[in-house]
Amino acid sequence: MHELIGDITLCILFAWGLGLAAQFSRQPSILAYLIAGFAIGPFGAGWVKSQESIAIISELGLIFMLFMIGLEIDLKKIIRAGPVILIAGGVQLIGGALLGLLFFVAIGMRLGGGGYDALYLAVACALSSTVIIVKVLYEKHELDTLPGRITLGVLVLQDVFAILFLAVQPSLDDLHLGVILLSFVRAGALVATAALLSRYVLPPLFGRIARSPELILLGALAWCFLIGEIAEWLHLSREMGSLIAGVSLSTFPYALDVTAKVTTLRDFFITLFFVALGMTIPIPNLSVVGLALIIALFTVASRLITTFAPLYLMRQGLRASLLPAINLAQISEFSLVIIQTGIAAGHLRSETSSAASFAFVVLAVLSTFAIVRSDPIVRRMLPRLKRTGLRDLDQVVAVGSMEDNSHAAARRVVILGFFRTASALLSEIERKHPALLSQIGVIDFNPVVFRTLSERGIQVTYGDISHVDTLVHAGIGKAELIILSIPDSLLKGANNEKLVRHVRSINATAKIVATADVLADVKDLYDAGADYVTVPRLSDAMVLLDLIKAADAGLLAERRAEIDAMLAERREVLP
CATH class of the missing domain: 3.40.50.720 (NAD(P)-binding Rossmann-like Domain)
Incomplete structure (x- = not known):
């Protein structure tokens, strides 16, 4: 126990120090936490050696992170998103995952026989970083622009897609139609249980304790861990349960109050999760670096294909089609979560996990720069795209009720x-x-x-x-x-x-x-x-x-x- 407390102390100190450096250099704080974990972990200075400590820190951080992600998923916004966002998001997710599966199998990644590296990488590369995108778009005042709304809509759909994958993930070793249906039945039972309790049981309870901040916090944590344990009992995972717990509270009358109370605790454990993840990253060899670069290049290319193409075909114009593709061109922190669940289940090799983590770091840095500079990037790209024969809306003549x-x-x-x-x-x-x-x-x-x-x-x-x-x-x-x-x-x-x-x-x-x-x-x-x-x-x-x-x-x-x-x-x- 004393060893765990000492390890957490080191994690927080190094995360804070490198977090300050990231703030001054305008880099994502997640990168600082990963580097802090690598620095003090078994592959760095070796100050944190206990695998049990790393596992406990990582799991707690993961549970809280998914709970907060669930709280921030607004299902009403998905319903009101309209066909453009729904179609664009669907094509990006399904198209990105299928392209990824074909690509990674083609370059020799495992699929079947106990190894699912290709599948996990395909899913990981289909997801984009909510933390990075929202932070940069907020600073640029672009969250309420059309490309910003499209980007946010796709991010919400990606979170839903990740929930569905987490429902199937525990059964990958024996995957067939019956198992898939059983997984969805279990997930449906979990969602139904959480929805019923959050609708009929939680409101009167939270209404009685609304003026007691400590009880609001304890109630939210109790709800998170309760649904997590129900998920474990249904042979799903605590991580998926915590996500469902958050989603079920997202439209709850006290959701904003719960989010405000849990945010500080969330930030603490999310920091620990990424520091613990950094501890698992070994010193890369050439093969890991090479695979990481391949993953990064594929992610960028697949976003241009699966995001730009459907938006362009739906007549959103070159600019409004390019900007979401640029915004989404990175790997999600949720992808790292999925990779870690795959490692825990023995579904993929540690080299694959390390490569995915390095690709995340590379794309986090490059995409932050690209989103900040997205407008001049698009201005330079538009003439070149037009020279290839692509037509912008200013070249559309007499299409329906639209005129030049x-x-x-x-x-x-x-x-x-x-x-x-x-x-x-x-x-x-x-x-x-x-x-x-x-x-x-x-x-x-x-x-x-x-x-x-x-x-x-x-x-x-x-x-x-x-x-x-x-x-x-x-x-x-x-x-x-x-x-x-x-x-x-x-x-x-x-x-x-x-x-x-x-x-x-x-x-x-x-x-x-x-x-x-x-x-x-x-x-x-x-x-x-x-x-x-x-x-x-x-x-x-x-x-x-x-x-x-x-x-x-x-x-x-x-x-x-x-x-x-x-x-x-x-x-x-x-x-």
């Missing part, structure tokens, strides 16, 4: 970039000044915006507003009023000041309305040639002040009724 509007007559009012503010503006014009719609043109590269506005008969040019050629081609030189409503934090390849200078160089007489994120930008925008600069937070503040006055006067209910009535009449492009 790039050569249409210039409009008096042009909106550069179309996001939520522009969507609200257009709805207001439809309600109050519908005749003005025929005088408005929009330039944007969101395929949803392009299709929806085209169907409504509004002129829209599919193009990148940061390119001067796009602005010239769209007839900016003849516009009388040009509106830039997207803040700098959401613009790609430009900012409002740069756009104002571009527009002013093309059109010296038009009135230009721009948007400022911060007050210091206002003067710069006027100096660049803007005629009026909006500062959204000022208008928001005035609305809030008005509501404070309404609340003091007892009129808040009336104001809500007014806004509810207005919202009911709106037909926004981006709701």
